[in-house]
Amino acid sequence: MTIADPRSTTPVGAPSRSLPPAAVETAPPGTWRGRPVSGWRAWLVTVDHKRIGLMYGTAALAFFVIGGVEALLIRAQLAGPDGRVLSADLYNQMFTMHATSMIFLFAMPMAAAFGNYLVPLQIGARDVAFPRLNAFSFWCFLFGALVTNSSWILGGAADGGWFMYAPNSSVTFSPSHGIDLWAIGLQITGIASLTGAINLIVTVLNMRTKGMTIMRMPTLTWMTMVTQFILLFAIPVITVALFLLTFQRTFGARFFDVEAGADPLLWQHLFWIFGHPEVYILILPAFGIVSEVLPVFSRKPLFGYPFVVLSGAAIGFAGWGVWAHHMFASGVGPVTVAVFSVSSMAIAVPTGVKIVNWTLTMWGGKLSFTTPMLFAAAMIVEFTIGGLSGVTHAVSPSDTQQTDTYYIVAHIHYVLFGGAVLAFFSAFYYWWPKIFGKCLDERLGRWNFWLMIVGMNLTFAPMHIIGLQGQPRRMYVWTEARAGSGVFDLGFWNLVASIGAFVLAAGIAVFFLNVVRTHRRAPRAPRDPWDARTLEWLTESPPAPHNFDVLPEVHHLDEFFHRKYADVGTGSTHDMRRVATADEVIAAEALRPRQPIHLPSPSYWPVLVALMLPVIAFGVIFFVPAAIAGTAGVVICLFGWALEPSVEPTPH
Incomplete structure (x- = not known):
């Protein structure tokens, strides 16, 4: 028309x-x-990339809240000795689904939300390359996430940890269907990640506006593209692992069964070949966000733009060579340990380049500490703390002592919460007027920031101490006899961590209050409230x-900036x-x-095709004829999709 x-x-x-x-x-x-x-x-x-980005973001925030509630229950259980908030079985389910929610159902789709909404705008395109495939990607994510969480009402959630090591993930040790639903649900969300990656890569490489060369792209677009290339090669690896796990549990295969001559370490290799690039899938979009926000509120260009983007590409490449540092305690051998120790130390170099560039961007700038800038600057500090503790894991003797203690929990949360989540909150405040036409309240934004920063450090900093004192991860109770005394009192630091978790939750609640207040009361924002650059x-x-x-x-x-100045x-x-x-x-x-x-x-075809995938998932687990019917539904819907014209006919 x-x-x-x-x-x-x-x-x-x-x-x-x-x-x-x-x-x-x-x-x-x-x-x-x-x-x-x-x-x-x-x-x-809808196939509008902006609406799809909003749906990704809304769903991701919903699972962020779910994951946060799971975390609060965990900390309530561990606040004092001999906790009775959760049983041992429910505790296992809770920490498994907490990590699953935060990594697969919040951080990954939130990065997809910003990529979907902003990348076409940043490169001067009208939409993504494959709009209907983009819609299909979102619906796959949503339905896969719902399948994964349906286990709560279908006999119990997955209880083997988000890493799901064999043989603990076998039917012998986990007879409920929680792990089955977890594995198939994540396979569906993997389809979302893979199709989304292909879509954004093609969009960036082929749909840039006139004059938008590869080295004129904003850093968020660059980091998003690098992330999509990692996803393109990482998702098939975890898909193979999940496929093998599903067949072992559902159809009696023995891929990880020692008695059948198999090796349980096969699962660990498959999982961590995906799992460590996954860390950069989560953190590289955060690097892109910070690299966009800092120059705006420092009133100067990003220092060393080529080094920032090329170091991001180097991280994406080198991230494939460090997975076995998660396996130093598994008996992989001294040569393997030595090689992966060196590679794990080396990958700190391009990350350090970014931190130096961000610092020099702020150095000598006319700094304006708005809420987006506060979150961006805090991200640099907190992520650096997590990175420094991460370097200790590259030293295998140190890692052998630290592994399976709360020291690891502290490290991963400083990296992912201090890195990715703080960057996402910076992005919320920075791009909110672009997306909704209103600025979030600055006063509430500062309350949001300080409560989150104080709560985060109260929660995760003590975990370094209790980890080095030997408190194991995944321990559902601790006793007064193990508490210790003085500055190393496990009871005191566990209580501090639990109090910090609730302070952190209060900060996040202030953010949602800010959203509601802004929606109801705030006036329309100026077209360019931050004097932006892109x-x-x-x-x-x-x-x-x-x-x-x-x-x-x-x-x-920074084309927009140069048109104003x-x-x-x-x-x-x-x-x-x-x-x-x-x-x-x-x-x-x-x-x-x-x-x-x-x-x-x-x-309608993208949502209908995606809707057939849960039918297949539940059919595989509970009723195979339903899976056959779901497969037939996918074929029929794909034919309808293929035959539907991409554009409405133009009337005379």
Whole structure:
């Protein structure tokens, strides 16, 4: 369908929205095959990358809350000796699902949320390369997550730890269907990650606007692309492992059975070949976020942009050579231990490069400590602490003593919570006005920040002490006799960690309060509230379905900044002076010649195909004919998908 509108006549500097473009080749928003679709149905059929990003983010935050509740129950159990909040069996389920929720169901999809929403805007594209595949990716994630969590009401959740080591994951030691649902649910979410990775890689490589060379891409886009390449090769590895586990538990295969001549270490190798690149899948988008936020609030360009992006690529490559440092205590042999010790130390170098670059970006800058900047700066500090404790794990004698103690728990939380989660909160505050048109409240934002920082350090710093004192991981009770005394009193530090967890939860609750308050009361934000630098701000907030009325042309790194400022310095001296406001820049874009805009039509087929996957999952576990019916449903829905036109027919 073609919608014709007069060209915008908005004067330069006017704050109102520009009119729609001259011709948009698509069904009008909220229609499917020419029929009106509104409310929740419009979200079912959407293929708009921005709406899909919002759905990813909303679902991820829901599982963040679920994972947080699981963590609070764990800390309540361990707050004092001989805890009675959870039984041993329920405790095993709780810590397994806590890690699963936070890693697979929050951190990974939250990175996908920012990638989906922002990457097309940052490269000047109208949408992703495969919009319906993008929708399919989200629905696969959601249904896979629901399958994984359905175990809570179907006989008990998975209880073998998120690493699910053999033979503990066998039917002998875990006879319920919790691990079965965990394994098949994660295979479905793996389909989401794999299809999403292909989509974003093709989008970045092929859909950049004119002048957007590879070394003019924003750092978030760069880190997102590197992450997708890691996913492209990591997801098949964990899929193979989960497939073998499913067949062993459901159909009696013996892939990890010592009595059949198999080796349980096969599972560990498969899992950690995925599991350590997984750490960088989680942290590289956070690096991209911090690299976007710091220059804006330091009022200077990112120091050493080429080194930042190339070190990110180096991390993505080197991350494949360190997996066995998770296995130093498993008897893999001295040569293997030596090789992986060296590689684990070496990967700290490109990470250190980024920390130096971020520090020098702030050095000498005109720092503005808004809430996004506070979270970004705190991320550098907390992640560095986690990185330093991580280097001790590269030293095999030290790691042998630390492994399976709470020292490891402290390390991973400083890396993932102090790294990824703090960066995500920085991104929430920074891009909220872009996505919703309103700025989150700064006063509540500071309460959110300080409660989270205090709570995080109260929770995880004591775990270094109790770990080095020998408290094992995955221990559901500790006794007064083991408590110790003085500064090494396990009872005192366990209580401090539990109090810190609830302080941290209070900080996160303030964030949700901020969201509700902003939605109800906050006025509309300016077009450019932060004096931003990158291309996503060269359009309305929130953006129109087609993103840009006219696709921008790029001449610089930080194109939006260079349209607002000119270098009036002489020689090697740089003196950036403002020459235009954001309103003037956006209004000037609206005056450029326009062309018809192609947008894909909404479709029900992605959600229907994805819906068949839980049918197959439950059928494999409970009733095989249902799995056969689900497979037939997938085939039928794929035929419907293939035969559906990508764009609505244009009427005469």
